[in-house]
Amino acid sequence: MGFHNRRAAGQELGRRLKEWAAGGELPHLLVLALPRGGVPVAAEVARALSAPLDVLVARKIGLPGRPETGIGVIVGDDPPLFDQRALDMLGLSEDRLVQDVAREREELKRRELLYRGDRPMPDVKDRAVVVVDDGLATGATARAALRHLRRLEPARLILAIPVCPPESAAEMSSEADDVVCLLQPSDFQAVGLWYENFEQVSDDEVIGTLNEHRTPTHTP
Numbered sequence: 001m002g003f004h005n006r007r008a009a010g011q012e013l014g015r016r017l018k019e020w021a022a023g024g025e026l027p028h029l030l031v032l033a034l035p036r037g038g039v040p041v042a043a044e045v046a047r048a049l050s051a052p053l054d055v056l057v058a059r060k061i062g063l064p065g066r067p068e069t070g071i072g073v074i075v076g077d078d079p080p081l082f083d084q085r086a087l088d089m090l091g092l093s094e095d096r097l098v099q100d101v102a103r104e105r106e107e108l109k110r111r112e113l114l115y116r117g118d119r120p121m122p123d124v125k126d127r128a129v130v131v132v133d134d135g136l137a138t139g140a141t142a143r144a145a146l147r148h149l150r151r152l153e154p155a156r157l158i159l160a161i162p163v164c165p166p167e168s169a170a171e172m173s174s175e176a177d178d179v180v181c182l183l184q185p186s187d188f189q190a191v192g193l194w195y196e197n198f199e200q201v202s203d204d205e206v207i208g209t210l211n212e213h214r215t216p217t218h219t220p
Contacts, residue, residue, distance in 0.1 A: 002163075005196065007043075009182070011048070012182055013041060013160055029049055031130045031132060032054055032149075034141060035201075036205075041133070054213075056148070057111050062100065064092075064100065074105055082097075111203075116210070130159075131149065136164035136191070146159060157178075158177060161182075163194045166186060
C-alpha cells in the first residue's frame with residue numbers, strides 16, 4: 001500500500017484532515033509546506049481545507065565531507081538543532097560546524113527569497129497551523145520546524161504527513177498538538193519507497209504552486 005505520487009498523497013491526506021477537523025476549533029487555518037517535497041502534498045491539503053498555503057523553509061546541515069548525511073537542521077534565524085548523539089559519536093563539536101551552518105543559512109535565505117519574493121512570512125500567532133511534508137524518516141526537519149513555529153505562538157500546531165515510521169509519529173506527538181499520518185509501516189525504510197512516482201520537485205514547481213495559492217495577510 002502506498003501513493004501514486006505526492007499530489008495523490010495530498011488528496012488522501014486532505015480528505016483525512018477534513019474529516020478530522022469537522023466541527024473542531026481551527027481558527028484562521030494556515031497550511032505551511034516544508035519545501036520542496038512537501039509543497040505538492042500541502043497544495044492538495046490546502047485545497048481540501050479551503051486554507052491558504054505558504055512555505056516554511058528548513059535546511060539540513062550535513063556531515064563535513066558527506067553533505068547527504070544530515071546531522072542538524074536550521075529554520076529561520078533560529079540556532080541550529082543538532083543531533084547531539086550523532087555529534088558525540090562522530091567526535092564533532094558545534095564550533096567545528098560554524099561555516100557549514102553559515103553556508104546553509106545563506107542558502108535558506110536564498111530559497112525564501114526565491115519562493116516568497118517580497119512577501120513576508122505569514123503571521124501564525126493565534127492561528128491553527130498545519131505543517132505538511134511528503135513523509136518523515138528521522139523527523140529532524142519537522143522537529144526543527146515545529147519548534148520554530150511554537151515560539152511564534154500559534155493557537156494550534158498540527159503535523160500532517162502521508163507516511164512515517166511509528167516511532168517518528170510517537171516522537172512528533174510531543175512537538176505538535178496533533179499528528180495526522182496516513183501510513184505508519186513498521187518496515188518503513190525510506191519515504192520514497194511508499195510512492196510509485198517520487199521524482200524530485202523543482203523550484204519552478206514550488207513557485208508555480210505557491211502562486212496558485214497566494215496567502216492573504218492575516219491580522220490577529
